[in-house]
Amino acid sequence: MSALNKTLNIAVLTVSDTRTIETDKSGAYLKQAIVEAGHQVFDSQIVKDDIYQIRAVVSQWIADHAVQAIITTGGTGFYGRDSTPEAVKPLFDKNIEGFGELFRHVSYTEIGSSTIQSRAVGGFANNSVIFCLPGSTGACKTGWNKIISEQLSAEFGPCNFVKLITSGEH
Template sequence: MAHYKLPFTPLNIAVLTVSDTRDENTDSSGAYFVEALTKFEHHLAEKQIVKDDVYQIRAVVSKWIASDTVQAILVTGGTGFTARDTTPEAVAPLFDKSVEGFGELFRYASAKEIGTSTIQSRALAGVANGTVIFCVPGSPGACKTAWENIIASQLDASHKPCNFVPHLKNATISCNTRG
């Protein structure tokens, strides 16, 4: 099998912060994702903050899934165990396919930093209408762990042996991981 390196393909990525207390001035987690994705040379499609409410979360994520341009969504917040943490309940029903390994891999990477408290994270990911959605806890540290250990490489067309880019809407490359 011939191996060749695919070029980096910038993606259109939306960022959603789920919080009852943060605003644009105090949203350090959303700001981290914006800084990380633009530093990586992706495009910020949109950024929004919503209250931790199933229907507000679902409305924004559904709009982005239906968009012709948004290829990836990064959601921060609402993945814990308090009564107000509803991101998994809001987003999981929208998935066409769940990315089962994301939560497991996130908790593995996170355990190195916060120990057994990582079991309280309900981080999840899935794909809907050619859009990959990653949901992570609301701390900047969790966003950094997810981005640096998992998300950045999975949104990079040149990452081998495989990544999500060929599976996204408007993808200009194909998946060639099997010979």
């Protein structure tokens, strides 16, 4: 990481009724990518796909001023228990409409119209930026490599979210 870039504290939440630390490939990928980008994994957890469990963990991280970014994986589909957007969106101070739109656009080139089943969302809450990704490792790689890593790099231009989440100007 260059002197211009900033090390961010990023929390990772895996939402799944079945995954464990041993089987959570998506969460493991995100944590590795975060470290490789020069950031720190502030915390990581796995919770069941339950609106209130998701909201409780994300709310705790939002309230902690040391956390600048939160990435969730899982619970963004249409199955009965998929509830990450419903859990997290009410916590947003501002929505990042373009994140979900761009994620689906980029994902379309990889999986075609199946991307319509993704309810990836993003937003800001209390000076933290939040990205909610699907649970597949492929989707996490797409989200991180094509969107999130650039937006969490102070060197990326013409705009990125680093100044907003480190200065509180959003």
